[in-house]
Amino acid sequence: MKKKTIWITGAAVAAVLVVGGAGLAIADPFDTDGPLTGNTLDKASTAALDAVGSGTVTGSEAGDDTDAHAYEVEVTLADGTDVDVALDDSFGVLWVDGLPTDAATSVPSTGTGDDTTGADDSSGLAALTETDRSAASAAALAAVPAGSVGTVTEVERSDDFDHAYEVEVTLENGQDIDVELDASFAVLKVDGVPAA
Secondary structure (H helix, E strand, O other), X not given: OHHHHHHHHHHHHHHHHHHHHHHHHHOOOOOOOOOOOHHHHHHHHHHXXXXXXXXXXXXXXXXXXXXXXXXXXXXXXXXXXXXEEEEOOOOOEEEEEOOOHHHHHHOEOOOOOOOOOOEOOOOOOOOOXXXXXXXXXXXXXXXOOOOOOEEEEEXXXXXXXXXXXXXXXXXXXXXXXXXXXXXXXXXXXXXXXXXX
């Protein structure tokens, strides 16, 4: 009699664990990438629609700790094309994905080199503002090795998932250093630093 009671109790506990575990998997309390709402949705929608020209916002979500962006908005264009727009925490456009080539002219340039206006058909990234350019340049120059003098030769928004900006600094000896920055202009990586 005791064996049956123990077996039934053990099976009941196992069933509760399985059902409870399934409930935990479905209701993840740490899941922060749900749809945007309220003022956040309004600001993100406005930024995304400005980036692609026109369309209808058909989806949105907050990024999580593994994303290189704070928000993502899906816009459906008049022709039915779905376009994804990634935004930083200040609703600045980091990248646009899925914009048809013929519509890409409505997306501002990345601001590479001296061109800060116009369109960049290859990237679909938003224009680099003078404020962004200045902040990225200052952060990159601060990453130049002590005792070296450098000049910023290129600043651009990145289309890579792991950083928001790329800055090229040319040292006085002609060597180039590439600095990768996050959306808050913190230095993530420096390539090409001369050996001491």
